[in-house]
Amino acid sequence: MVETLASYRSLFPITRTCHYLNHAAVSPTSTRVRDAVQAWVGDLANHGMTNIADWVRKEREARTVAARILGAAPDEIAFVRSTSHGLSAFAEGLPWQPGDEVAVCTELEYPANVYPWMHIADRGVVLRPIGPVDGGVTCEAVAKAIGPRTRVVSVSSVEFATGVTSPLAAIGALCRERGVLFCVDGIQSVGAFPIDVVQANIDLLSADSHKWQLGLPGIGIAYVRRDILPRLRPSAVGWKSIKTPLDFDHLRFELRDDAAKLEEGTQSFATILGLGEALALLDEVGVERIAAHIVAWLAEAEKALAAAGLDPGPAASSRAGILTFRPPSGTAEEFANRAAKAGVMLSPRRGRVRISPHFYNGEAELAALVDLARAG
Numbered sequence: 001m002v003e004t005l006a007s008y009r010s011l012f013p014i015t016r017t018c019h020y021l022n023h024a025a026v027s028p029t030s031t032r033v034r035d036a037v038q039a040w041v042g043d044l045a046n047h048g049m050t051n052i053a054d055w056v057r058k059e060r061e062a063r064t065v066a067a068r069i070l071g072a073a074p075d076e077i078a079f080v081r082s083t084s085h086g087l088s089a090f091a092e093g094l095p096w097q098p099g100d101e102v103a104v105c106t107e108l109e110y111p112a113n114v115y116p117w118m119h120i121a122d123r124g125v126v127l128r129p130i131g132p133v134d135g136g137v138t139c140e141a142v143a144k145a146i147g148p149r150t151r152v153v154s155v156s157s158v159e160f161a162t163g164v165t166s167p168l169a170a171i172g173a174l175c176r177e178r179g180v181l182f183c184v185d186g187i188q189s190v191g192a193f194p195i196d197v198v199q200a201n202i203d204l205l206s207a208d209s210h211k212w213q214l215g216l217p218g219i220g221i222a223y224v225r226r227d228i229l230p231r232l233r234p235s236a237v238g239w240k241s242i243k244t245p246l247d248f249d250h251l252r253f254e255l256r257d258d259a260a261k262l263e264e265g266t267q268s269f270a271t272i273l274g275l276g277e278a279l280a281l282l283d284e285v286g287v288e289r290i291a292a293h294i295v296a297w298l299a300e301a302e303k304a305l306a307a308a309g310l311d312p313g314p315a316a317s318s319r320a321g322i323l324t325f326r327p328p329s330g331t332a333e334e335f336a337n338r339a340a341k342a343g344v345m346l347s348p349r350r351g352r353v354r355i356s357p358h359f360y361n362g363e364a365e366l367a368a369l370v371d372l373a374r375a376g
Helices: 005-011 031-047 052-070 083-093 139-145 168-178 226-231 269-285 287-307 332-341 363-375
Strands: 077-080 101-104 126-129 150-156 181-185 204-208 220-224 323-325 347-349 352-355
Touching (some): 083 204, 269 287, 332 352
Antiparallel strands (some): 077 220
């Protein structure tokens, strides 16, 4: 029996206190994640490391589900502290020569996908700007930005402020044709919208769990295509980075062959096991199904906002889970504050108000948003 999406609503206690439409910022998590974290802490408090084999088993399960959601293999997945952590590991770990370039749309990108590339300027790496087009990045703009010394193109799957999606498959095909690595900041789509790293020719991807994955802050997933792994040098190493991590008595510094070589030390089991439960829930519901629900919900929201004269965008053809609108009066910050007082959680972004629902949002949140729009 396939559960209705409404049946999952009880897993999110926040639905009893407010109308949460801010998943592009920080998401509330589910009772399943809460219970997994509390259970692990209780196990640690009561039994120490007695049950560590069970923790490791659950960690493997989390890695396997993460790989399945991305269309990758488990050995291509690493756990990272944040999107920034993963992107920094890529930037610091790739082999660079002075004069090499990274193409990034600095006008649009969230800083997590700009600062790691700026930080390697002292190694002679140059930022090559991708020109924005209608609030997003197009394949044509990327093609213009790629030069003979461009080694990496790095884009967001969805632009955080405008909500415009990037044509990942087209950009990935272009990068593969030009011999350029394709890196993706996936935090604004992974978990809620399908992404296949193989089909899109993505070489590197990082995504924290605290947005669309409905997980926790401080833990995320990074993907490294298998044939890139030998070229990626970990910027931090420790006992877990090597092929024989449990042989503490014999020093043999041979780095692992898989993406877990980026996990240098004892892991944060609490957050990893919480992430595992979050990903398992998304996998259970079905990412395709989640995406369809969000698309339909936003279509209804767009109609209501347009009827109120609030200039909603981007258009359905170029958006994923984010819709923005012009506030009826005052600033976006003022509107978001008024909305919060009415129990509707939104974000102001670059002069507009951002809406970002998830699969458990339904008619109640839509009605509350429409009432706000009509009230002006």
